[in-house]
Amino acid sequence: MAPQPKYQRRKEDRPQEIADAAFSEFAKKGYSATRIDDVARRAGVSKGLTYLYYKTKEDLFKAVVRNVVVRRVDALLDDVETTNLSSEDFIRGPLLDFMKRVPGSPIAIVIRLLIAEGRRHPDLVDYYYDNVVARGLDAIRRFVERGVERGEFKPEARQLQPQLFLAPMMLSMIWRLVFADKPLETDRLMEDQIDLLLTRIKA
Amino acid sequence: MAPQPKYQRRKEDRPQEIADAAFSEFAKKGYSATRIDDVARRAGVSKGLTYLYYKTKEDLFKAVVRNVVVRRVDALLDDVETTNLSSEDFIRGPLLDFMKRVPGSPIAIVIRLLIAEGRRHPDLVDYYYDNVVARGLDAIRRFVERGVERGEFKPEARQLQPQLFLAPMMLSMIWRLVFADKPLETDRLMEDQIDLLLTRIKA
DNA sequence: ATAATTACTGACCCAACAGTCAGCAATATT
DNA sequence: AATATTGCTGACTGTTGGGTCAGTAATTAT
Numbered sequence: 001m002a003p004q005p006k007y008q009r010r011k012e013d014r015p016q017e018i019a020d021a022a023f024s025e026f027a028k029k030g031y032s033a034t035r036i037d038d039v040a041r042r043a044g045v046s047k048g049l050t051y052l053y054y055k056t057k058e059d060l061f062k063a064v065v066r067n068v069v070v071r072r073v074d075a076l077l078d079d080v081e082t083t084n085l086s087s088e089d090f091i092r093g094p095l096l097d098f099m100k101r102v103p104g105s106p107i108a109i110v111i112r113l114l115i116a117e118g119r120r121h122p123d124l125v126d127y128y129y130d131n132v133v134a135r136g137l138d139a140i141r142r143f144v145e146r147g148v149e150r151g152e153f154k155p156e157a158r159q160l161q162p163q164l165f166l167a168p169m170m171l172s173m174i175w176r177l178v179f180a181d182k183p184l185e186t187d188r189l190m191e192d193q194i195d196l197l198l199t200r201i202k203a
Numbered sequence: 204m205a206p207q208p209k210y211q212r213r214k215e216d217r218p219q220e221i222a223d224a225a226f227s228e229f230a231k232k233g234y235s236a237t238r239i240d241d242v243a244r245r246a247g248v249s250k251g252l253t254y255l256y257y258k259t260k261e262d263l264f265k266a267v268v269r270n271v272v273v274r275r276v277d278a279l280l281d282d283v284e285t286t287n288l289s290s291e292d293f294i295r296g297p298l299l300d301f302m303k304r305v306p307g308s309p310i311a312i313v314i315r316l317l318i319a320e321g322r323r324h325p326d327l328v329d330y331y332y333d334n335v336v337a338r339g340l341d342a343i344r345r346f347v348e349r350g351v352e353r354g355e356f357k358p359e360a361r362q363l364q365p366q367l368f369l370a371p372m373m374l375s376m377i378w379r380l381v382f383a384d385k386p387l388e389t390d391r392l393m394e395d396q397i398d399l400l401l402t403r404i405k406a
Numbered sequence: 407a408t409a410a411t412t413a414c415t416g417a418c419c420c421a422a423c424a425g426t427c428a429g430c431a432a433t434a435t436t
Numbered sequence: 437a438a439t440a441t442t443g444c445t446g447a448c449t450g451t452t453g454g455g456t457c458a459g460t461a462a463t464t465a466t
Contacts, residue, residue: 005461005462006414006415006460006461006462007413007414007415007461007462008413008462009412009413009414009461009462009463010413011412011413014413014414030319030320030322032233032235032236033235033323035452035453035454036453036454036455037453037454045414045415046414046415046416047415047416047454047455048414048415048416048455048456048457049413049414049415051454051455051456052413052414055455056454056455057453057454057455111377112318112319114381115315115318115319115377115380115381116233116315116318116319116320117233117319118380118381119233120233120236125381125382129382129385133382133385160395161387161388161391161392161395163371163374163378163387163392164371164392164395164396164399166374167370167371167373167374167392167396168366168367168370170370170373170374170377171366171369171370171373171374174314174318174373174377175366177318177321178317178318178321178328179328179332179336182332182336184364184366185364188364189364189366189367189370192363192364192367193367193370196367196399196400196403197399199402199403200399200402208431208432209430209431209432209444209445210431210432210443210444210445211432211433211443212431212432212433212442212443212444213443214442214443217443217444238422238423238424239423239424239425240423240424248444248445249444249445249446250424250425250445250446251425251426251427251444251445251446252443252444252445254424254425254426255443255444258425259424259425260424260425
């Protein structure tokens with residue numbers, strides 16, 4: 001009786017829905033262990049449709065990474081730029097908070113995918129470097145520079161490699177990805193590092 | 204004419220040779236992209252023989268990881284224990300040298316494999332944790348403790364998480380695995396970190 | 407209403423690859 | 437030299453999963 005339609009046509013939303021489903025599957029099982037069938041089922045869609053919007057599995061993978069990256073990074077970096085706190089307050093406040101959130105965020109998943117699959121997708125690695133790493137490092141450099149100009153940091157602060165700020169964040173990320181159940185006070189790790197650095201560079 | 208034998212029987216050496224070949228292939232292409240055929244060819248052996256010594260591909264994978272781990276870690280940790288240098292000289296000398304070597308060593312490859320495949324091999328992760336991570340962290344803790352007892356380090360040094368020593372090494376490793384071609388002075392990164400830590404804990 | 411359009415389905419194809427095994431050839435034994 | 441043993445080969449099988457496409461049903465246009 002009821003003319004229940006078997007499906008609705010939703011051309012606009014499908015690509016995003018499929019990409020979201022793919023992200024979940026990739027996150028759970030990694031790239032090669034993920035079957036397009038699983039992605040399609042999770043997106044509530046047939047396998048064929050996936051191939052209508054993404055030519056190959058690799059295309060889908062790239063779309064997923066780019067997707068997650070652009071949706072996250074912009075907002076977070078803007079935050080870092082538009083602050084009127086003192087350098088120390090900012091670094092101990094918003095910046096530290098941001099760093100603490102990263103290891104549990106989708107960014108960590110993307111990093112795992114890049115570590116695992118990066119060699120076979122060099123253009124993806126470049127994309128990630130340009131849009132996340134380079135921009136992040138630059139933000140830190142500008143932040144330090146501003147601190148020096150304001151007289152809050154010693155001039156030698158300029159010599160520090162920005163990666164020194166991020167190292168414990170990185171370790172925490174990997175730790176959680178690999179040893180999910182082993183204890184580690186990742187927050188304190190990052191706090192201590194910031195402390196070490198501030199002690200060194202504060203004017 | 205020449206009774207060239209098609210092969211020699213070398214029961215003793217085969218397992219190791221196959222494991223070595225497998226390590227090279229896993230390192231180059233990752234676990235799932237590696238075909239047993241390739242491993243066999245690299246080891247100069249037929250595919251069937253691989254299955255004689257290793258029941259499944261997963262078995263082979265586990266053997267490879269365990270193999271690399273045991274062969275490397277023992278020697279390196281012994282070195283850390285049996286020193287009669289002062290704490291500062293030791294940390295700036297042999298320990299730093301060790302850390303600088305890790306990102307380019309097979310250990311880095313194993314880490315990548317664990318990051319990529321770890322979730323599907325929890326027993327392997329545990330093995331790695333017990334035999335590498337836990338032992339490494341313990342060595343650092345004992346080293347710090349000894350420094351405190353000798354009066355070379357402040358007692359507060361005990362509060363530092365050992366991971367703080369390793370964070371830049373970790374970042375350098377990941378950096379090289381993912382962004383092989385992008386420049387980063389990884390050695391200086393580790394030196395600076397040691398410097399920060401020593402300044403903080405030296406008595 | 408009817409026809410034209412197209413988002414979507416799902417059965418199908420086929421290459422790739424983990425795993426098997428009957429037989430062979432290199433040693434060891436007699 | 438003949439026989440027994442077993443390390444090793446390579447052709448084979450079965451399955452998995454990426455990718456295709458002819459057809460169908462939901463819209464849109466007329």
